[in-house]
Amino acid sequence: MQRNEIVVVTVTSTGIGNATAKKLANRGFYVLAGVGRDSDADAIRSINIEPVILDITNETHIANLVKRIKEDPEKRPLRALVNNAAIEILAPLEVLLLSEWRRQFEVNVFGQIAMIQALLPALFDSCGTIVNISSIGGKAAMAGYGPYASTKFALEGLSDALRRELEPFGVKVVVVEPGGVASPMSAQV
Numbered sequence: 001m002q003r004n005e006i007v008v009v010t011v012t013s014t015g016i017g018n019a020t021a022k023k024l025a026n027r028g029f030y031v032l033a034g035v036g037r038d039s040d041a042d043a044i045r046s047i048n049i050e051p052v053i054l055d056i057t058n059e060t061h062i063a064n065l066v067k068r069i070k071e072d073p074e075k076r077p078l079r080a081l082v083n084n085a086a087i088e089i090l091a092p093l094e095v096l097l098l099s100e101w102r103r104q105f106e107v108n109v110f111g112q113i114a115m116i117q118a119l120l121p122a123l124f125d126s127c128g129t130i131v132n133i134s135s136i137g138g139k140a141a142m143a144g145y146g147p148y149a150s151t152k153f154a155l156e157g158l159s160d161a162l163r164r165e166l167e168p169f170g171v172k173v174v175v176v177e178p179g180g181v182a183s184p185m186s187a188q189v
Contacts, residue, residue: 003028005079005126006069010056010115012049013040016133016178017084025049030076032068034085056085056111062118069122078122080129083112086151093146101147108151113158120171127170132159136179 012021012033021033025048034054035041041051052068054061069078089096089104116130123130137145138152156175163173 003079004030004074004076006030006032006072006076007080007082008032008034008065008069008078008115008119009082010034010054010085011036012044012051012084013037017082018044020082020084021049022046024082029079030074032065034065056115057106059114062114066118066122069119077126078119078128079126080131081115081119081123082131082133083115084133085111086133086135088148090144090148092144096147104147104151105154108148109154109158112155116162123171124169129172129174130162130166131174131176134159134175134177136177138175138177 007024007029009017009021009024009031011017012031013035017034021031021044025031025046029048031049033044033049033051034056035044035051036053036055038053041053044051052065054065056062085107087104087107089100091100112132122128132155134155135148135152137149138156141149141153159173159175166173
């Protein structure tokens with residue numbers, strides 16, 4: 001079934017993002033799949049999946065994505081944004097360098113906001129959906145998980161506010177809170 005609608009998934013090289021992009025493509029959506037490298041693009045490219053180089057902390061990458069959506073040759077609307085990008089830096093609060101705290105917040109919070117702000121005009125037009133992939137770590141923080149959990153608590157809070165802000169305009173906000181997932185991100189810990 002061809003849905004003739006675009007969905008953006010921010011990181012699709014592995015894990016949840018990869019599985020999400022493939023499932024959406026199988027359901028007929030046209031997926032703009034965020035990747036970091038050409039080799040990742042080659043691995044995900046398939047029917048209904050178009051890889052795009054996307055670092056959500058890079059304004060040029062985001063602008064290129066917005067342009068790609070606006071200039072879609074088939075004039076497909078943007079149905080959803082799946083904000084999946086995240087990094088996981090785990091350490092006791094007292095020893096993690098402030099620069100590492102900032103880097104994690106830049107990706108896990110501010111990058112998510114940048115994507116939402118950039119794609120909201122198209123989502124308003126389609127009464128689309130924003131899916132923020134959070135974590136069970138956004139509900140409870142264990143020792144050593146403070147830096148990562150702090151970003152997920154922030155994502156939960158901004159998602160709650162955003163849901164209320166966008167509801168009158170027909171844009172839905174969904175938060176997914178997976179537990180432990182075996183992926184390359186978690187293997188780096």
